[in-house]
Amino acid sequence: MILTLPMTPRSEYQLGYWLTPVIGDILRKRTGQDFVISIGTLGMRNIDAVFIKNFIEEVSLLKLRCSFWEDTSNRGLLSDRIAEVLPLFRLHNQFVECWVCNCGALEIPKEQARFLKQKTFYISNGKVFCAKCKQEACLKILDRVSIFFPESQSQEILDNVAVLPGFYLNEFRELLVQFAENGICINRQRQTGFFYQQYNIDVEFVWETLLSLLAKKEEIVMVVNNHVLRQTLISILLFRFLGFTNKITLFITPYISYPGKPDKWQVKKLLELGHDENTVRFMLAASLCWREKDSGLYVDVSQVEYRRFSLLRKLTQQKILEKPVATLISDINHQNLLQGLKNVFNVQKFDYGKLSGLFS
Numbered sequence: 001m002i003l004t005l006p007m008t009p010r011s012e013y014q015l016g017y018w019l020t021p022v023i024g025d026i027l028r029k030r031t032g033q034d035f036v037i038s039i040g041t042l043g044m045r046n047i048d049a050v051f052i053k054n055f056i057e058e059v060s061l062l063k064l065r066c067s068f069w070e071d072t073s074n075r076g077l078l079s080d081r082i083a084e085v086l087p088l089f090r091l092h093n094q095f096v097e098c099w100v101c102n103c104g105a106l107e108i109p110k111e112q113a114r115f116l117k118q119k120t121f122y123i124s125n126g127k128v129f130c131a132k133c134k135q136e137a138c139l140k141i142l143d144r145v146s147i148f149f150p151e152s153q154s155q156e157i158l159d160n161v162a163v164l165p166g167f168y169l170n171e172f173r174e175l176l177v178q179f180a181e182n183g184i185c186i187n188r189q190r191q192t193g194f195f196y197q198q199y200n201i202d203v204e205f206v207w208e209t210l211l212s213l214l215a216k217k218e219e220i221v222m223v224v225n226n227h228v229l230r231q232t233l234i235s236i237l238l239f240r241f242l243g244f245t246n247k248i249t250l251f252i253t254p255y256i257s258y259p260g261k262p263d264k265w266q267v268k269k270l271l272e273l274g275h276d277e278n279t280v281r282f283m284l285a286a287s288l289c290w291r292e293k294d295s296g297l298y299v300d301v302s303q304v305e306y307r308r309f310s311l312l313r314k315l316t317q318q319k320i321l322e323k324p325v326a327t328l329i330s331d332i333n334h335q336n337l338l339q340g341l342k343n344v345f346n347v348q349k350f351d352y353g354k355l356s357g358l359f360s
């Protein structure tokens, strides 16, 4: 089974948002395994059915073939799972000085603000701001509850997961050290709709139990971007903690950055400008430099002559490679796509099987 971490619908979608599902879809085509996208709306303040409808519409514009798993329709299952998982841990609670904001999205320990990735917050002129409501954060003492995984399990966890590219192993090891020292905080001060004892359980933690709900007996292939390594690792730790032994292969994509204004790179706008799902997939795949943590979007597609591009599509669709999953996706990268384009009139010079599955 191929899956992504829960994806939160947005009001508009930039191209990079769809990179992990596009990779998931290529893997589906190459391996014949099922591909599931989970839609996460439980963390949203105002859940609007239109958001989900637009999300599914966008998936179909990109011709991704997958099934959906919606967290809101499975609220009961998730609550039950939390009620089963948390009694297995001893909870540690601590009063910690945290940065908080009025909208409730921001809640991070003062100590951690220095080294955490600036996703839910940003620092400007030495002041901390919430990325969501843009208000300046203030310090407050919060009652935080953490769990700790058994040390023996933490040490073995990475032996049983194929992490690709391998250099992310070091970041995972650092995270494991942090988890062993500080634990994993599982509660939020604001209401989340999930409770354990007197605590509101963080929706992110609820999502991290998802693997155990979706997994059957087969191998699990996860595609995530490198901004969610923490969530990915906790998901895997919980999965193993609950006794699941499925083989796990983890693909970690670079983060895509855009030239100029990011608004220009919305999928709907690109389609209006004459792109189609194939050129959009090409742009994403040709941006992939697996050895980099950040990749700039490959925008030169407008300069690729159409005949060459059509031939590339045709050639990649003719061949299907049979290879272990772990080696399948590293071939889809900037260098191979440009080599493939260059040699479309001399096909013997390039193995087009390397790019199979790129276009469905």
Ligand SMILES: [Zn+2]
Pocket: 101, 102, 103, 104, 105, 106, 130, 131, 132, 133, 134, 135
């Ligand atoms: Zn806020």
